[in-house]
Amino acid sequence: MSRVNTRVTGIPPVRTSMVTSADGATLRVEEYGPAGAPAVVLAHGWTCNTRFWDAQIRDLATDHRVIAYDQRGHGGSPAPAPVAGLGTGGGRGYSAEALADDLEAVLAATLRPGERAVLAGHSMGGMTIMAAARRPLLRQHAAAALLCSTGPARLIAESLVVPLGPGGLRTRLTRAIIGAKAPLGPVTPVSRKILKYATMGPASPPERVDTCAHIVHACPRGARYGWSQVLATLDLDADVRELRLPVAVVVGTADRLTPPVHARRLAAALPHCTGLTVLPGMGHMTPVEAPEAVTARIRELTLTYLGVKQDAQGEQGGAMAEAAAATAAETDGRENEEAGA
Numbered sequence: 001m002s003r004v005n006t007r008v009t010g011i012p013p014v015r016t017s018m019v020t021s022a023d024g025a026t027l028r029v030e031e032y033g034p035a036g037a038p039a040v041v042l043a044h045g046w047t048c049n050t051r052f053w054d055a056q057i058r059d060l061a062t063d064h065r066v067i068a069y070d071q072r073g074h075g076g077s078p079a080p081a082p083v084a085g086l087g088t089g090g091g092r093g094y095s096a097e098a099l100a101d102d103l104e105a106v107l108a109a110t111l112r113p114g115e116r117a118v119l120a121g122h123s124m125g126g127m128t129i130m131a132a133a134r135r136p137l138l139r140q141h142a143a144a145a146l147l148c149s150t151g152p153a154r155l156i157a158e159s160l161v162v163p164l165g166p167g168g169l170r171t172r173l174t175r176a177i178i179g180a181k182a183p184l185g186p187v188t189p190v191s192r193k194i195l196k197y198a199t200m201g202p203a204s205p206p207e208r209v210d211t212c213a214h215i216v217h218a219c220p221r222g223a224r225y226g227w228s229q230v231l232a233t234l235d236l237d238a239d240v241r242e243l244r245l246p247v248a249v250v251v252g253t254a255d256r257l258t259p260p261v262h263a264r265r266l267a268a269a270l271p272h273c274t275g276l277t278v279l280p281g282m283g284h285m286t287p288v289e290a291p292e293a294v295t296a297r298i299r300e301l302t303l304t305y306l307g308v309k310q311d312a313q314g315e316q317g318g319a320m321a322e323a324a325a326a327t328a329a330e331t332d333g334r335e336n337e338e339a340g341a
Contacts, residue, residue: 011061019069019109022101025093027046028076029069029106030045033061038118038306039111040298042068043103045123045149046227047219052212052313055291056298064302067117070101071124073223080226094226096234099124100132107141116143120288122293123258124227125196130236133243144274144305145244146297149255149286151262152236152269160256161198179228183221187213200283201254212285223331240269244303248274248297252282252289274301 013030044052050068060066070077080093121129126147132138156174164170196209247270251263267276279290287294
C-alpha cells in the first residue's frame with residue numbers, strides 16, 4: 001500500500017472511498033464541497049498525489065463538488081503487482097490504457113448518469129485526460145477540461161532538464177534521470193535545490209519548493225519507475241485530435257519537464273482549444289507555483305460550461321481570472337501567433 005496523504009487543505013473530505021478500476025486496481029478518491037454543486041475532477045501528475053491540488057481544493061470546495069484521486073501507485077492508491085528487484089509497484093499495471101481506465105472508474109463511481117464535470121489534469125494527469133479521449137464515460141461526463149503543464153509525446157526528447165542542446169546525448173541522459181531506480185531518500189537542502197531546478201521556476205518561494213519536494217519524495221520508488229517507463233515512450237498525438245470538448249491549456253515559461261513547445265502543439269491540435277495561457281517565470285508545478293492562476297482557469301471553465309453562478313466566491317474567481325489574464329504571456333491558443341507556430 002502506498003503512503004496515505006496528509007491533508008493540509010484545512011477542509012476535511014466529505015467522503016473518502018476506494019474505487020476499483022478495470023483490471024482490479026484500487027484508487028483512493030476524496031470528495032469535497034457541497035452535494036449537488038457543479039463538479040470538478042482533479043488528476044495529479046507523476047510522483048505526486050492529491051495533496052498537490054490543496055490550493056485548488058481550498059478555493060473550489062466552497063461552491064463546487066471537488067473530486068480528487070490518487071493515481072495508481074501514488075498516495076493512498078495501492079501499486080500494481082510487483083516486479084522482481086523493485087518491490088511493490090514495478091512495471092506491470094502501468095500504461096496509458098490504465099490511466100484511461102482509472103479515470104473512467106472514478107467518473108463512474110462519483111458522477112450520476114448524465115452528470116457533467118470539468119476535468120483538470122496536471123502533467124501525467126493531463127495525459128490521463130488525453131488517453132481517455134475516446135472513452136464513452138469521458139465523452140458522457142466531461143463538459144470541459146484543463147490541460148496543465150503537460151504534453152502528448154516526445155517527452156524525453158524535448159525535455160530541458162539536462163542543460164544541453166537537442167540530440168542523442170541529451171535524450172539518453174534525460175532518459176537515465178527520469179527512469180532512475182534509486183530511492184530519492186529524505187528531503188534535504190540539496191534535494192530541494194535539485195527538485196527546484198528540474199521542476200520549478202527560479203523565483204519559486206522556499207515554502208512551495210518544500211511542499212513539492214515532500215510530495216515527490218513520498219512517491220514509492222516502484223511507482224516512480226513504473227510510470228517513468230510509460231512516459232518515456234508515450235505517444236498520445238492521435239488521442240489529442242479526438243479530445244472533442246472545450247479544452248484550456250496552461251504552461252509556465254520555465255517548465256523544463258514539459259516545455260512550452262508541448263503546450264503550443266496541444267493548442268494547435270485540439271479540436272476546441274479555448275485558450276493557451278503561458279505563465280511567465282513558472283516551472284512545471286504550476287498548480288502549486290501559480291495556484292490563483294490555475295484555479296481561475298478552472299473557474300472560468302465551470303462558469304462557461306457548467307453555468308456556475310457568480311456569487312461572492314464566483315466574483316473572487318472572476319477577479320483571479322482577470323489577474324491571471326493580466327500576467328499571462330498568451331491567452332488564446334488558436335489566435336496567438338506563437339501558439340500556431
